[in-house]
Amino acid sequence: MIKLIQHPVLTHKLTLLRRKETPSKVFRATVEELSELLTYEATRELALRETEIETPITRCTAQVLAEEKFVIVPILRAGLAMVAGALKILPDAAVGHIGLVRDETTHKPVEYYRKIPANLAEKTVLVVDPMLATGGSTSAALKILKEHGARKIIFVNIIAAPEGIKKIADEHSEIPIYTAAIDDHLNEKCYIVPGLGDAGDRIFGTGSD
Ligand code: PRP
Ligand code: URA
Numbered sequence: 001m002i003k004l005i006q007h008p009v010l011t012h013k014l015t016l017l018r019r020k021e022t023p024s025k026v027f028r029a030t031v032e033e034l035s036e037l038l039t040y041e042a043t044r045e046l047a048l049r050e051t052e053i054e055t056p057i058t059r060c061t062a063q064v065l066a067e068e069k070f071v072i073v074p075i076l077r078a079g080l081a082m083v084a085g086a087l088k089i090l091p092d093a094a095v096g097h098i099g100l101v102r103d104e105t106t107h108k109p110v111e112y113y114r115k116i117p118a119n120l121a122e123k124t125v126l127v128v129d130p131m132l133a134t135g136g137s138t139s140a141a142l143k144i145l146k147e148h149g150a151r152k153i154i155f156v157n158i159i160a161a162p163e164g165i166k167k168i169a170d171e172h173s174e175i176p177i178y179t180a181a182i183d184d185h186l187n188e189k190c191y192i193v194p195g196l197g198d199a200g201d202r203i204f205g206t207g208s209d
Pocket of ligand 1: 075076077078079100101102109129131132133134136137138156159164190193198199200201
């Protein structure tokens with residue numbers, strides 16, 4: 001279930017990420033900004049419930065979020081840069097972590113870390129990762145979260161490739177994917193084209209100078 005969020009400000013910020021000369025400092029800050037904007041859109045369908053409150057003037061019926069327990073789960077490493085932005089929208093959320101890295105030859109994800117809050121069945125889980133390429137990492141993270149009991153999951157992403165979108169539709173058809181861009185294809189190294197390169201390296205400055 002792909003939801004492409006289109007907005008000139010998103011498009012402008014995305015271009016900053018795509019430009020190869022954008023330094024890590026600006027790249028990181030822009031990923032955080034996009035994460036905040038996309039999380040705002042990704043939470044648009046959340047249900048509300050009525051509650052009685054008192055304003056300084058009078059009693060009235062007002063509305064609050066029906067579901068108040070949220071968990072944000074970044075897929076390490078690149079997803080880490082999206083946590084602060086998502087927390088601006090959902091400041092009371094817990095944060096779990098799933099560490100996955102793509103094997104350079106097979107391009108399949110290898111798990112190296114997992115710390116997930118308890119009782120996921122009662123919570124809304126937002127998985128955050130800027131890149132959906134083959135879909136292997138996102139699919140593995142969604143499987144892990146379902147094994148931990150998660151029933152309501154939303155994936156917040158910045159750039160998706162058609163290959164990854166198809167994989168998630170095939171393997172996790174009920175999960176909504178909120179993204180700012182659907183790019184053209186994957187290259188022979190399974191990088192997104194045109195994409196933005198290696199998101200983790202650009203965020204953490206670990207690529208070649
Ligand atoms: C990147 C990215 C995603 C994954 C997407 O992580 O952050 O997690 O690749 O590719 P996929 O859809 O083909 O699985 P990477 O494995 O490079 O690790 P890193 O974030 O630590 O650099
Ligand atoms: N991971 C990245 O960081 N970039 C891509 O283009 C594909 C996977």
